[in-house]
Amino acid sequence: MGQAALELTGVIPPLVTPFDERERVDIGKLRAEVRYHLAAGVHGICVTGSTGDGQMLSLEQSVEIAKAAVEEVGGAVPVIAGIIRDSTAEVIRYGRALKETGVDALQVTPVHYLFQPDEATTLEYYRRITADTGLPVIVYNVIPYALIPAGTVYRLLQEIPGVVGVKQSGGNIHHLADLLKAAPTGGVVLTAVDDLLYPAYMLGAQGAVSATLTVVPRLCVEQWHAVRDGDHKTALEIHNRLLPVWRAIDGPNMTVRIKTALALQGRDGGRGAHPLTPVSTREEATIRAALVEAGVLAA
Template sequence: MAQAPKVELTGIIPPLVTPFDAAENIDIAALRAEVRFHLAAGVHGICVTGSTGDGQMLSVEQSVTVARTAVEEVNGAVPVIAGIIRDSTAEVIRYGSALKGTGVDALQVTPVHYLFQPDEERTIEYYRRITEATGMPVVVYNVIPYALIPARTVYRVIQEVDLVVGVKQSGGDIHQLADLLKASPSGVVLTAVDDLLYPAYLLGAAGAVSATLTVVPGLCVEQWNAVAAGDHKTALDIHNKLLPIWRSIDGPNMTMRIKAALAMLGRDGGLGAHPLTPASEAEKAAIRAALVEAGLLPL
């Protein structure tokens, strides 16, 4: 059976936004700057073309451009994960095969979600076919609310598909995350339950890949290090700073809210792709208030 290439997925792994220019092309300069910013913050990995990166809107060519740019900028310093959000096994394999050529370390793959959910055996076969066709390590991205993969199926996928190296548990379901962590499968369990990052680490999560990390990677690295050092007062204090930030960016237009937050912090997340709804003035005010409360912006 195939053995997964060595890849260590642990700690703070921010999912980057995809900056677009006015013509809805990838703004490569802005993307490079964001990668450099995150590396300087001490992150342990980079994820591109996921939900926070509008991966569902990207062509295979755009996905390759983003992934290749990130890999070049990272230059081996940390692992790079590339997300795939497609609705058929064939399309995931097409994207995965193209992304393999960019030098990314792993793929992050959602289940199919429009319109009908496959059963357990087909879900396992889905990930097996993807890994066999691409030869790439895969993280199961368990995020789709109406196509959430049950914990027992995730266990089986990790145990039965050699190149599946872990799961990113999202969708706001701390109960499923707790079930996955209790089972302690051989693969890595990463959290994307943003309002409960701190307790997820205490329960044994190997790290996080979530939107809050994208906005304030420095604070998230500081919290991760505090937990590792047993400094729970600092970790809890940071949790209370992160929570309002997450509440302010959480919403149907999340990637646009994140880009608004980046702009307030002096970073360039680029424009959004049509028809994403820009952050409203009320949303921007809530974001600014959260950043002020966290001590990241002046009053």
């Protein structure tokens, strides 16, 4: 699609990575999920992020997934590839390989194992990644103990042309509110605070990349359009339907919980990779009840 035409707004689900019984990536099931989301009217696709177990994927697996997603999307919407690594060199190595697949942008966490870089180092980190990969970058601000302060995110968006957005996560609406108040013009602010999608849109978030979108994309697209149309009664009603879904999938082994939610809807997100553990009977019942309450599953 090219950087000039890149539009990162609206509902952008982060897809699961389906694994088979030998913990290999099941590309057929991944392609089916891409088709499902496109049919739901999403505005973009994200692969190899947290919901896609990106931290567990080799470079070869990441490339295989991104290549399949780009082929399946066929230019209909932007495709974002996540990178969750702990050195600048590794991020660049992944980024250069992912660029060859034709993805439109990278979603990159800060380094976080054992330490948190200071502001100057964080700026240089993202500056080097954009320069050395030649791809637009979305800052994935998700690590709870290494959150990039709103002021630093603002500088990243304003000072580095290749940084085109931030996915503000970490479950902290306060950081998101501060960032939206600052109103950066250098890139988009996307929310990943799942239980507060509607308030985030009202504060000015230009879209979302979060797990709830993956589980019930049609409902999330409907909410996005309701907000855009000023139909706040519908948007609030959908918020209350989405809330139990997030509560049900938020927890240990979250990606496996998400795959269970997909399976209950007749979709196949594959297995989880070890050491992720299958959900219990009680957890599955909770997820089922949430989907019923959301109106996407019959009682």
